[in-house]
Every structure is written in C-alpha cells, then in structure tokens.
Amino acid sequence: MNNLVQIKRLQRYRMALLRLKNMGLKKTFSHSLSEETGVSPVLIRKDFSQFGIRGKRRGGYDIDSLLDELKLLFGREKEQNVVLVGLGNIGAALVKYEGYRQSNMNMVAVFDIDPVKRTRRYSVPVYSLESLREVVNAFDVSVAILAVPEFSAQETAHYLVENGISGILNFAPVLLKLPGHVLVNNINIMIELERLMYHIGVRTKPI
Amino acid sequence: MNNLVQIKRLQRYRMALLRLKNMGLKKTFSHSLSEETGVSPVLIRKDFSQFGIRGKRRGGYDIDSLLDELKLLFGREKEQNVVLVGLGNIGAALVKYEGYRQSNMNMVAVFDIDPVKRTRRYSVPVYSLESLREVVNAFDVSVAILAVPEFSAQETAHYLVENGISGILNFAPVLLKLPGHVLVNNINIMIELERLMYHIGVRTKPI
DNA sequence: ATTAATATGTGAAATTAGTAACAAATTAAT
DNA sequence: ATTAATTTGTTACTAATTTCACATATTAAT
Incomplete structure (x- = not known):
C-alpha cells in the first residue's frame, strides 16, 4: 500500500x-x-x-x-550523501543551493567533463567523471542528480549506474533506459511551463 | 475529457x-x-x-x-512571452537557459527586489518589481516563473496576480493561495530528491 | 488471390483513487 | 452531570484510470 x-x-x-x-x-x-x-x-x-x-x-x-x-x-537517520553530475545552468544552481542539510542530505561532490568548469570553486569539490567510483565508495553515495545536456544524458546515466548509483534525479528531457533496479525521478522544467501555457491557452481560447 | x-x-x-x-x-x-x-x-x-x-x-x-x-x-501559433521573478540560484539558471524559443516561448524580462542583482547583465533586462505591470502590458504576458525564496513567495505571487499574471510556475515549496482563475504549476526539487531517497531507502531497508 | 502476420482501435473488466456518509470519541458549554 | 458541538476514523460508494481481450484494417508473403 x-x-x-x-x-x-x-x-x-x-x-x-x-x-x-x-x-x-x-x-x-x-x-x-x-x-x-x-x-x-x-x-x-x-x-x-x-x-x-x-x-x-x-x-x-x-x-x-x-x-x-x-x-x-521519510527520515533516514543517517545523513544521505548525493552527488551532482553536470555543471550547466541547472547544475550550477543546484551546487549553490544550501538547503540539502535541512532534508538530511549532503552534496559531497560535483562532476563535469569540461576541465574549464572543473576549475570553478564551490563549497563542494568538482571532479572529472573518472573519480566517480572513488567518491561513490568513499561516501557511500547511492543517489545522483543528473543535470547534463539531453544528448549525453542516457550515456552518463548508464555510466553512473555502472559505478554504483542506484537512484537518479534526472533533469534531462529523456526517458532513461536503465536496469530495473535503478530508480529515476524526472524533473522537466520546460514541460511544466508548456503545460501551464497550454492550460492558460485552452481557457482563453477565442470562441 | x-x-x-x-x-x-x-x-x-x-x-x-x-x-x-x-x-x-x-x-x-x-x-x-x-x-x-x-x-x-x-x-x-x-x-x-x-x-x-x-x-x-x-x-x-x-x-x-x-x-x-x-x-x-499545444502550439499557440503566437510566441508566448514569459517573465521570471527572482534571481536566486534557480532564477539565474532559468534566465541563462536558451531553450525557450524551441518551445515557442520568449522570456522578456526578469524581476528582482535586490538592486545589486539588478546590475547583472543577461540577454534579458532585469527590473524592479515596480515595472511589472508595464512589462505585462507591453508584452502581453500572462505567465510568470516564480523563483523567489519561500518566505516571500505568497506575497510576490499575489502581487503578480494583481498585475495581470494568470499562470505561475512556482518553485517555492508552498501552496500558493490565489484567486480561482489563477493557474499554478509547482516544481519542488527537494521534494523530488527526498522521494527518490525514500524509495531507495525503503527498498534497501534492513530486514 | 489467399493466407499469415502485424498493428490499430475500442468496449468491457479490473484496478486504483477519491468522496460521502456517518459512527465514535472528545471537548466545551450550560 | 447533561447536552451540544466538533473532529477523527472507517465503511460503503462513486469516479477515474488503466489494462484486457479481441475485432478490424493493412501489409507482406506465398
């Protein structure tokens, strides 16, 4: 139930x-x-x-x-560690967000393939994806936030799962095809905006 | 139906x-x-x-x-203008996002009460909320993205509605209490992350 | 041409979600 | 103390959503 x-x-x-x-x-x-x-x-x-x-x-x-x-x-007693993958617009917003503690979570690392972005300094370290497994093991991470571009989402998600991630909060507008044991939760901002527009439009449609 | x-x-x-x-x-x-x-x-x-x-x-x-x-x-033939309110982490991400056109939308202005933030330069102008009505009228805006802190969300939303907004994409974790004709669509990133954690936790809970 | 295979389209059945109605408990008022 | 008012908790009912089963159309193969 x-x-x-x-x-x-x-x-x-x-x-x-x-x-x-x-x-x-x-x-x-x-x-x-x-x-x-x-x-x-x-x-x-x-x-x-x-x-x-x-x-x-x-x-x-x-x-x-x-x-x-x-x-x-809801509350696991132990604080849960999460990682963030992708330092684009959304990723940058999420790494700067300060409210994880409030939900008993802790962001332990960020990953991006772009070496330039890896030079940025935040309150959490930024690594290349090669270090993922290490971080996952060291911090017992099972959940990742995926904020990479659409075209690389599937591939990156697959890589995350290969390296021990079993839950993904996915911001890319694609249905990730992953092994059955992996849980995915999707957030699609544009689709929400579009639907809002749709409902407004329908309501105000000329007679 | x-x-x-x-x-x-x-x-x-x-x-x-x-x-x-x-x-x-x-x-x-x-x-x-x-x-x-x-x-x-x-x-x-x-x-x-x-x-x-x-x-x-x-x-x-x-x-x-x-x-x-x-x-x-779904497609309104006319491009739909939207405004963004709040230049925090999420707001900054959304103003930099480039995909509105693809959904036949156009962000025409950003609003923030903080004068410091208003000095930032983006591809769209940043105004004080006092200019809202003017922008709404000039660009025929009916939808706003609300990305302000929780404590000011209700008040700001109310102000938006007073100034002609009838659809809100709300990122604040509160149920906005607004007149019945206003449509609200909520996005709550932390709640999605928490639920992901919950389901992972439930599945892996010790026997 | 005939037959076989494949996909759509749909009414009925099953499942899931939500509401209504009301009994049981608790507090407040007289 | 007794009565009235209020709020929870639950069962029965209704509504919504999804799946099942299968008829129907279309294409491909022989």
Whole structure:
C-alpha cells in the first residue's frame, strides 16, 4: 500500500507541518492541513490512518508527533550523501543551493567533463567523471542528480549506474533506459511551463 | 475529457516524437513510443484515439502528422512571452537557459527586489518589481516563473496576480493561495530528491 | 488471390483513487 | 452531570484510470 501518490501527499503534509510548526503552532486539524496542502480533509485523515498515524477525536493532531511519525517514514537517520553530475545552468544552481542539510542530505561532490568548469570553486569539490567510483565508495553515495545536456544524458546515466548509483534525479528531457533496479525521478522544467501555457491557452481560447 | 494526466502523457509523446524525428525516423508504432515514454502501448493508442489522432492499422503512425496534430493541441501559433521573478540560484539558471524559443516561448524580462542583482547583465533586462505591470502590458504576458525564496513567495505571487499574471510556475515549496482563475504549476526539487531517497531507502531497508 | 502476420482501435473488466456518509470519541458549554 | 458541538476514523460508494481481450484494417508473403 506504499502508493506513489500517497507518498507524494505525505511529503506535502510534512512540508506544511514544518511550516505550521515554524509559525509556532502546536496542533492542527485535517481541515487546516487541507488549506495548506490542497488535499481534502477526509483524504488526509485516510492517509494518516493508513500509515498508522492517529489523532484525537476532537483535539486534532499534535504537530510534533505527526512530524515524528513522518520522520520515521521519510527520515533516514543517517545523513544521505548525493552527488551532482553536470555543471550547466541547472547544475550550477543546484551546487549553490544550501538547503540539502535541512532534508538530511549532503552534496559531497560535483562532476563535469569540461576541465574549464572543473576549475570553478564551490563549497563542494568538482571532479572529472573518472573519480566517480572513488567518491561513490568513499561516501557511500547511492543517489545522483543528473543535470547534463539531453544528448549525453542516457550515456552518463548508464555510466553512473555502472559505478554504483542506484537512484537518479534526472533533469534531462529523456526517458532513461536503465536496469530495473535503478530508480529515476524526472524533473522537466520546460514541460511544466508548456503545460501551464497550454492550460492558460485552452481557457482563453477565442470562441 | 481534457484530462490532466492525459495532457501530461501527450506532452511526453510529443517530446519523444521530436527525438525520433531528429533521429531521421518517419513513422512509429505504439510499442516504440511506449519504449520512449514508458507509457503502455494500449494507453498511447487510446490517448491518440480520444484526441482524434488516428494511425494506420498496420503502418503505425506517421511522425510528422502526429506532431502536426499535437501542435494543434499545444502550439499557440503566437510566441508566448514569459517573465521570471527572482534571481536566486534557480532564477539565474532559468534566465541563462536558451531553450525557450524551441518551445515557442520568449522570456522578456526578469524581476528582482535586490538592486545589486539588478546590475547583472543577461540577454534579458532585469527590473524592479515596480515595472511589472508595464512589462505585462507591453508584452502581453500572462505567465510568470516564480523563483523567489519561500518566505516571500505568497506575497510576490499575489502581487503578480494583481498585475495581470494568470499562470505561475512556482518553485517555492508552498501552496500558493490565489484567486480561482489563477493557474499554478509547482516544481519542488527537494521534494523530488527526498522521494527518490525514500524509495531507495525503503527498498534497501534492513530486514 | 489467399493466407499469415502485424498493428490499430475500442468496449468491457479490473484496478486504483477519491468522496460521502456517518459512527465514535472528545471537548466545551450550560 | 447533561447536552451540544466538533473532529477523527472507517465503511460503503462513486469516479477515474488503466489494462484486457479481441475485432478490424493493412501489409507482406506465398
């Protein structure tokens, strides 16, 4: 029952709860969470219920215990190391991003084939892809962010997997063909923008 | 029946078809498209069928005509102008991105409240948010990319809408509360990374 | 020409996801 | 203490999505 959509929602609850906690709140209700997440109150209760998370019949849910329960689901206790591959526009943005710690993650290295880009200095070292295996072994990395151009995405992904990566967050607009044990999560910014345009366009289409 | 998930799939078909066309292919089959997109062949045929796109009972689908049909669905003929708000890490990546044209879009301006950032020079001008309305009117902009920090996202989004924006591609990890006519599409990179971690973790969890 | 092979197209069945309705518990009010 | 109000938790129902099964068209082979 570890459903995909359900996991997505639980993530959203978790984010919303962190916000609410930040605002100083101690408890919340399915309908307040609904406001924060856009998910219907019943579905929220059902999700919680199915994951064994229980509230009080009139007191709602205690934010801290909710977050604890969700941490059990999502939080590996050990900090997880990730690597970034590709120092293009997106790659450069992601290496400068500072919020990994907040999600209990740590970016340990960046890789790029371009020697010029490797001279750049960030808070994490930049290597040639030849050093990948070494880094993967040294830091026990299993997840990589792939931010290389479309034309080299498949090949690079394959190389990552050969060197011990088993999860890829892929920014290239291609379906990566990889062994079945590898998990891929795709982010395609242009496609999201296009769809937004489409829906706007449809709505405002001349009669 | 202009369903959301269906539109998402049609977009994926379109991308795959563009790739196949680029590779010099003239026709394709539901099962080949399935390989490229990860969608089952039946579902592909059904999607096409429901949108009035028809193939030949043994000859498969003609890539060019398929793309034409999809263009009718997705392609506004007029190039669509977009603006970008926020010149942080992601914003800087998006302003440097060169592929908008390819999707028949055009980034006409960037906005940031930080005067220092406004001194940077890109291929598009950087303005203070005060100029937003002017730009929106001059370039007939209805869609904005919102790449500001979480704490100012809601407020900024509201301001965008007040000044004529009706579609937002939101990178901030909050559910924007906006009037019903406004369309929002969210991209949350950390949440995608976390989910990848979660699924990897679940799979490799000690027994 | 006939037969075999291959792909599409589609109604029915199965699966999955989400909503509605309401009982049970808890708190607040009188 | 009793009653009323509120909120969770769950079962039954409804809706949406996907797959299955197979008829139908088209091409290729003999």
